[in-house]
Structures are given as structure tokens and as C-alpha cells.
Amino acid sequence: MYDFFMVWLLPPLIIIGKSLLLLIMLLVFIAYLLYADRKIWAAVQLRRGPNVVGPWGLFQSFADLIKFMVKEPIIPAGANKGIFLLAPFVSAGLALSAWAVIPMNLGWAIADINVGLLYLLAMSSLEVYGVIMGGWASNSKYPFLGALRSAAQMISYEVAIGFVMVTVLLCSGSLNLTEIVMAQNDGLGIKLGLPYASFLDWYWLALFPMFVIFFISTLAETNRPPFDLVEAESELVAGHMVEYSSAPYMLFFLGEYVAIVLMCSLTTILFLGGWLPPFDVMWFNWVPGIIWFVLKICFLFFMFAMIKTFVPRYRYDQLMRLGWKVFLPLSLAMVVITAAFLKISAWA
């Protein structure tokens, strides 16, 4: 009986417990990122933002959650009911499942798999299905146009993201996310003779053009402004979400924000040294890695929010041009240059 418990029941229970813990922490974190997003947006436009529910409006996101849950879900008469209801679950579920491989500290990943980076690429490329299914099943013009736009947009930017990942792989020599972070212990800063400034070791400096391309591509991949043509309210009302209401709408919304935080954490892992402290000094090394990780995510999210406030929306042909004619050749060239450089200098 004891053996049965240790072999068959305990490991799955531990995994379920870890996943639940991660899920709850992530959702609370996202609730406050949403609040921060609105506050930043409001501050730039000289408004107050949410300030009524709780002190300084801190409970606004939870009030919104309750509001979404108790509203009436409306399913259009012409909709394909099954797919219509499946779409938001696909969108939120895929975004959440990608979190299984994210290491938040040394060894703090639910699944520390060898092809972690590829898994993330797969999950982020599957997220388009939520949008396509939702747009098609709604049986309405604007959602359909939104779905088509989204499919084209995601494929165009995925290519650039893939090539950026390849350059990082060339430098780190592994597809495992933990090893990619650990590879950033040693880098440009040490080569320059500045061992204390470990933030110079991270790949953002050595691969700076790739860092910029990756950041912009993640904006496009998560449909954030200035690339939010999928749900451009001036053209398509709300894109694939027009016909959704109540809890299904909330799931779409949640999936979007989970994907944004996922992309922020991916940028952190690939370019900003994951959980590594920015300076190699004693007090900084005492701080737990997860705090650095979260701080870096917050910084990147702040950048996301600021870009939303002051960059005007792209036109659709400009978006396609940026993806195919600018980012694709640039990132391809950088793959070749990085590979040649690593081969010649034997730094890898």
C-alpha cells in the first residue's frame, strides 16, 4: 500500500499541487498587471484610472472578474455552438499550458524538459487557433475578418521569432531553458573585464539587434498595440471577440494577458538572464532568484504598457512589410553572422 502510494499517487499529486500553485500565483499576478496596465495608460493620458474598488482601486480586477462571471453568456443563433464555446478554452488553456516549462529559479520549473524552447514556440504558435475558431464559429463578418488577420499576422512574426531563438540557441548551445539562463552567467561582461556587472553578460547586449526584433515581434505575436489589428476597434469593433460576452469573453481576455506575461518571461529568459541578479555582489546574490525574475517581467510589461500608450496603430500592409521584408532578412542575416562569429572566435 505504501509503495503504491509512493509510486503511483504521490508524483502526480506533486505535479498537480505545483501546477495549482503556479496557476493561482499567475492569475493573481495577472490581475495586478491588468490594474497596472490601466493605471499606466491612465497616467500617460492624465486620468486617474481605476480608483474606486478597494484602496487606490487595488481590487478592480477582482470586481471585473465577478462582473464577468455573473453576466449572461449570449450565444448567437447562427453560431456553431460547440466550436464557439471551445475557442476561449483553447485560447486560455494553451497560454496557461505553456507555463509548464518556464523556470522561475534554478530548478523551479514544473517540467524541465530538454526541448523547452521548442515547446514554447509550439504553444505560442497554437494560440492562433483560439482566435481562428472563435472568429469562424461566430458566423459574423468582423470576427471572421479578425480571425483572418490574426492567422496571417501570427505566421509572419513566428518566423522572425524562430530565427531570433536560433541565434540564442547558437550562443547557449541548448534548447533547455534552464541551461540557456545558466549560459548567461558567462558572457560579454566577463570578456570585457567587468565580472561584477553581470547584467552585461546577458544576451541582450551581445545580441542587441535580436533583442529589439524579439521584443517587437512579441508585441505582434500577442496582438498588443501597435499591432492590435486583430481587434482594432476603429475597424473591426473587437475582432474575433465581438460576439462573445460574459465568461467566454473573460477567458479570451485572460488568455491574451497570460500570453503577454509568457512572452515577457520568455524575453527575460532568452535575453535578460532569467533569475540571475544584475550585479554579482553579495546583497544582490542574497535576493531569491524569483524576485529578480518577477522584477524583470514587470519591467518588460511596463515597456509593453508604455508602447500601448504612445505608439499609433500600424496599417495592415505596414505590419506585413515589417514582418516579411524587415525582420525576416535581418534575423536570418544575424543567424549567419552569429554562427560564423562563434565558429571563428570559438566563444561558444
Add this chain to the structure above:
Amino acid sequence: MLSGLAAVFFYLFSFVMIVSATTVVVTRNTFHSVLFLILSFFNAAALFLLAGAEFLAIVLLVIYVGAVAVLFLFVIMMLDVDLITLRRYRMPRYAPVGILAGIVLLMELIVVFISSNVVQMANNLAYPTPDIAMRSNTQALGDILYTDYVFYFEIAGLVLLVAMIGAITLTLRHKTGVRRQSIAEQVARMPKTSIEIRKIESNKGL
């Protein structure tokens, strides 16, 4: 070979895969049939995972589910595929060719299955020659693709490139008389050539 939980999952995934693959052919709604195709891709990836080929599993997801199936959906949503005319008029014409191709594939499978030693292959899977701990799947595949068979790989790439250029030349038309945005031109504009500053005396127009 397979035992315990792995066997349960193997039969589960195989069953779902076969059912969904059948549904792809049987269902009337083309959109549903692509969704079932995606489901069977997922199960194939899961089977790869069970066999220990994690790289192949993820690549299957990235390429077939993430890109190819999206394009399928795209085509189905854009084209108005009328299944009834398809069934009535096109099916009798194309069915023999399809059946022939199916038979050829089936024969190939049977030949491969008969000529190969399944037990030996299963043993190879269970105890790979260089140990898994020493050499990951990704490395081994990379060696085969880019070192052992690099010539064939490059040839395949060139064939795809030719096909791509062909598709582009077939569809590329340059419309004349359409206003186009030239980013280089816009960036190269200087204040001197684009604006003119005039002094205007008060109470007198231009």
C-alpha cells in the same frame, strides 16, 4: 515493451488518433474535418513523446499544427467549398486515382512491416546504441540531417525554393497606376525639399 501507465496512454492516444483520423474523412463539415486532423496530429505527437522522441513530437506540433493546419483552415474559410457538388460530380472522377494512391501506400506499409523485424526495432528503441544520457535526440537528428545526409537535405531545400519561386511568379502581377508607399523615399525626405517657408506681410494674402 510497453507496460503500466505508458501502455494505457499508448492505447488511449492510438484510439483517439484513429477515431479522429476516420472522422476527418467522414464528417460533412470541412472546418470540423480540419479540426479533427489537428486532433490526430496532437495524438501523433503524444505517441512520439511516449516513444521518447520529444524533438520530433514538438516539431510535428510546430510545423503541422502551428503552420500547415492554419493554412488549411485559411483556405477552407476563404474558398466556398461546396461538398454536395463535390460529392456528386467530382468524386466519381477523382476517386479511382485516390484509391490507387491509397493502395500503393498500403502496399509500401505492408512491405516495410513484413521485411522489418519489429521485435528488433522495439529493442533498439528501448536500448539505443549510444546511450540517451550521452546523446540527446536533437543532437542525433542534427547529425543525420546536417552531417550524414547534408547533400540530400540541401537538394530538398533547393526543390522547395524552386517551387516557391514558381508559385510567386505565377501569382505576381505588378499593377500600374496604384499609389504605393515607398519607405526609403519617405525617410530620405529633407526639410529643404519638402517644405517652403515664406514671409507674408500682414494684411496681405499670398
